[in-house]
Amino acid sequence: MAADASVAIGSRRWLWVEFAALYIGAPLAIALCLPPERMFTALFLFSLVGLVLLWRTGGFQWRNLVRGRRMPWHEIAGIALATLVAGVVILSISRPEAMFGILRTRPEFLLLIWALYPILSALPQELIFRPLFFHRYGALLPQGKAGIAVNAAVFSFAHLMYWSWIVAIMTFIGGWFFARAYLRHGFPAAWMLHAVAGNMLFAVGMGYYFYSGNVVRPF
16 A cells, blocks of 8 residues: 555656646747747647657547537637737737738738648647646646636746747636636637637737747847
């Protein structure tokens, strides 16, 4: 019994080390050390490590990724509208010249972004920050709204590389709704919310704040 308890404690400590390295250490290293043009390569490797950890986590069923409760279309419409309004307000104050920039000048490029963003960006992020987070590390963290808040915080922190308080706030709010959707409705709903919110950000012109070429470190 004592040996089993020791193993359990050791496993728990190792999970904390993993959690800290994946959700705190990696984003901090990317934000502090890597040049902006290499950030997406680092994010790809970050996602790959996370997928391996998810694969190695006992009891996880991959088929659950395509299963879910009824799609919350009212939440999807709501987040699209909220993202549009927030983007218009923010850009009208900070970067009015960027508002609907891609839509006005390169609509064909916006269509390409809409096609690729859900698969190349939203999907790997959702895998790492929702199934992996809650399935592998959920026992370490508080439940309910407190757990959702922690999830939103680490999701926001993962975007530290942009060095923008606007990005930090928007990703925290988005992370809250994505996590809540995952717990309530399943993975497809969280992915859809993320994809729609991201595509709306680019449509309204908020891609300015999520483009690595515009990153200016404060040091």
